[in-house]
Amino acid sequence: MSKGERTKERILERAAGVFNRQGYFGASLADIMEATGLEKGGIYNHFASKDDLALQAYDYAVGLVNDLFSEALKGKRNAIDRLRAIAGVYRGMPQGVPVAGGCPVLNTAIEADDAHPILRQKAQATMDEWQAVVRRVVARGIERGEVRADVDPDEVATLLIATLEGAIMMSKLYGDAAHMDRAVDHLEWYFETSLRMDSG
Amino acid sequence: MSKGERTKERILERAAGVFNRQGYFGASLADIMEATGLEKGGIYNHFASKDDLALQAYDYAVGLVNDLFSEALKGKRNAIDRLRAIAGVYRGMPQGVPVAGGCPVLNTAIEADDAHPILRQKAQATMDEWQAVVRRVVARGIERGEVRADVDPDEVATLLIATLEGAIMMSKLYGDAAHMDRAVDHLEWYFETSLRMDSG
Numbered sequence: 582m583s584k585g586e587r588t589k590e591r592i593l594e595r596a597a598g599v600f601n602r603q604g605y606f607g608a609s610l611a612d613i614m615e616a617t618g619l620e621k622g623g624i625y626n627h628f629a630s631k632d633d634l635a636l637q638a639y640d641y642a643v644g645l646v647n648d649l650f651s652e653a654l655k656g657k658r659n660a661i662d663r664l665r666a667i668a669g670v671y672r673g674m675p676q677g678v679p680v681a682g683g684c685p686v687l688n689t690a691i692e693a694d695d696a697h698p699i700l701r702q703k704a705q706a707t708m709d710e711w712q713a714v715v716r717r718v719v720a721r722g723i724e725r726g727e728v729r730a731d732v733d734p735d736e737v738a739t740l741l742i743a744t745l746e747g748a749i750m751m752s753k754l755y756g757d758a759a760h761m762d763r764a765v766d767h768l769e770w771y772f773e774t775s776l777r778m779d780s781g
Numbered sequence: 782m783s784k785g786e787r788t789k790e791r792i793l794e795r796a797a798g799v800f801n802r803q804g805y806f807g808a809s810l811a812d813i814m815e816a817t818g819l820e821k822g823g824i825y826n827h828f829a830s831k832d833d834l835a836l837q838a839y840d841y842a843v844g845l846v847n848d849l850f851s852e853a854l855k856g857k858r859n860a861i862d863r864l865r866a867i868a869g870v871y872r873g874m875p876q877g878v879p880v881a882g883g884c885p886v887l888n889t890a891i892e893a894d895d896a897h898p899i900l901r902q903k904a905q906a907t908m909d910e911w912q913a914v915v916r917r918v919v920a921r922g923i924e925r926g927e928v929r930a931d932v933d934p935d936e937v938a939t940l941l942i943a944t945l946e947g948a949i950m951m952s953k954l955y956g957d958a959a960h961m962d963r964a965v966d967h968l969e970w971y972f973e974t975s976l977r978m979d980s981g
Contacts, residue, residue: 602895607806691891695802739963747947
């Protein structure tokens with residue numbers, strides 16, 4: 582990495598936390614300058630606009646979450662184990678793992694759905710990918726006889742993501758991990774009792 | 782109602798929609814002026830500051846949601862029926878029923894948790910109330926033999942709220958009611974198969 586690339590990476594890393602905690606509209610250039618220790622010119626050397634920085638910071642934050650999913654899924658073949666691994670990644674999100682401020686998709690979806698079309702598209706694209714991952718795990722599980730044939734992959738994708746994202750909101754609102762723990766426990770129970778072959 | 786009270790009510794009604802769609806930081810005074818058709822002075826006649834207006838608009842929006850809960854619960858005595866009634870209210874929220882922009886608690890929690898302590902307290906207070914309602918329904922259901930004695934009221938409160946709030950986010954992000962429908966269907970199934978006395 583060149584010095585310029587390292588600076589850009591550092592801006593993205595810091596800006597991702599600022600936008601994710603404060604929101605796109607709530608984060609000012611002054612906040613980004615403070616978090617990066619750079620002047621306005623030093624930031625706009627690397628980014629064309631606040632929008633450009635926000636979009637790249639979003640991608641950076643989602644990249645960190647996706648890395649955790651990949652790592653959690655590594656070496657796990659069974660569909661139920663893979664679903665449990667995905668849900669397990671969420672346990673850390675209210676505490677700012679891997680990015681301060683919770684889930685960047687949730688934060689961006691809520692802020693942008695009525696107010697910022699480009700950020701909304703970004704959040705939709707990530708949500709498309711995440712749902713596709715869950716659906717694929719379920720569909721392959723059905724093919725391999727690990728998941729009951731009457732399970733609807735779309736339904737599992739919605740439930741897994743909705744339950745965990747709602748639980749991040751509650752755990753962050755209170756600073757209390759109990760909500761997330763209950764959500765993950767419930768999903769694990771649901772996977773074992775309603776999805777696993779020969780259950781139910 | 783005096784003319785002044787009617788004007789204040791109309792400002793709150795319009796401002797609630799603006800703040801709920803665009804967020805506290807995303808909504809400008811110009812947006813509120815446009816939505817109400819009033820000049821700055823006409824608004825600040827009734828509210829001390831943007832914070833004052835935002836906090837009262839939040840209460841107004843939550844009041845509309847609470848009215849729907851009261852109406853849905855009216856005449857329902859059985860705990861399972863009451864839980865189904867609460868979940869049913871959520872079906873309209875992604876479509877802006879009763880307030881444009883989805884659930885004011887979700888929107889405020891996400892925006893304020895790291896960025897606006899007073900709004901965060903407001904969202905916590907509503908969430909406290911909503912959880913207390915669900916816990917009370919479950920606890921009374923256990924007393925009356927309608928709900929299994931081994932059910933944990935705290936767990937049901939977290940799951941019901943997290944699943945539905947997450948589903949609002951997904952349905953709003955896509956403009957697709959399917960996510961909310963799956964969430965409500967899942968909860969109804971969960972109430973019937975895991976909470977209802979003699980189930981499971």
